[in-house]
Amino acid sequence: MAETKKRHWFKTIKKILLWLFVAQFVYIIILRWVNPPFTVTQLVSLVKGQGLKRDYVSYNEMSANAKLAVMAGEDQLFPDHNGFDIKSIKLAMKYNKKHPNKIRGASTISQQVAKNVFLWQGGGFFRKGLEVYFTFMIETFWSKERILQMYLNVAEMGEGIYGIQAASKAYFNKDAINLTRGEAAQIAAALPNPVRFTVKPVSRFVAFRSANILRQMANLEPDPDVQQLIK
Template sequence: MKKFWKRLKRTVLVLVIAQFVYILYIWVFPPPVTLTQIGSLLGGHGLSKDWVSYDAISPNAKLAVMAAEDQLFPDHSGFDWKSIEKALAYNKKKPGRIRGGSTISQQVAKNVFLWQGRSWVRKGLEVYFTFMIETLYSKQRILELYLNVAEMGEGVFGIEAAAQRYYGKPASALTRQQAAQIAACLRNPKLYTVKPLSKFVSRHSGWVLRQMSNIDGDPDIQRVIAASK
């Protein structure tokens, strides 16, 4: 029994050190591959990804994803508590439908370090990784990770792969409308397609464009967009 506990402690210690080393690695380098990307490939959905630096991404794309997914991104420390409360209240009233309250930081924690799902274990780990990346990474690095690893279509991961697939151009050249269409699909990229343009993306991208105009003049938003990583 003593040997078992000794091995268990050793295993836990190795895992703790390994995850911290990986967090530091991702602080500097692109993630080699994510569990979501592996799942997409093994599930027959394909895998298209192409990492690009923060400075090689159109400001329109940065603005669009904040407008669509997390307008308080520059100001919070990883969690938007009001949105989480609203999501919990909504899910309690309508258990058949699930509404998320995740920030961009939480989505990066999930997409880069974890797996998809709604278990309490995964949620607990998401809180931990969100805290770690908000503590160590800059907002620009978090947004860079998000724009490079988020699924933006079936088997399409990252803004560069999406820009090339849908518009035949690099992410640096995306127009405001094109960026809004990609951002509009993020809620469910397998269902809400950019090409062919689904009704949802066509309608929701108009809302995203309006939100982009609303937040464009915010100095905190502009600091995140304009600054280098």
């Protein structure tokens, strides 16, 4: 009798896991065209009382300056890699061994989308493992344009502010399509910690980093693969 119950529970668990796998796969495919109704990070923001300012916009409603700025600031190899920047990961691991109190990340835009859309903030091997899986999946089934669009729509860009359109309205009182190079660079400069590093008023970190991002934007812009993404 006990053995029969074990087999029953084993089959039930297998069915549940199978349905969960199918459901997440279908969800990934749907999000190739449809924006997520919410993310875990956005829900946490609401629960904490930080509010939720969010307004999804299409790829064509995003300034080329915004697309270029986040690549310059967050992931300069985005057009070319398959979701992972192995060189940067190795450098970060080497740095973190020498500076355990100053952890440096090496997440690509694709990895950040995987985390922001499907997972939760924080670390841990389990979450990192899931991040690798979802990064592989979106790189396989989405286009680079869709990944960049999703990043610019769901990334936290201030306390309770998510996406480039909400950030543009909050900081510069304009639509994302009209962002100047300097404005886009300031928003991109805050991305490592948009609650701590403020765009309005401009923090010292954002002022310093945005100047560097502007220089990197000028270096990246002529690249044909970058041009294909920002047009």
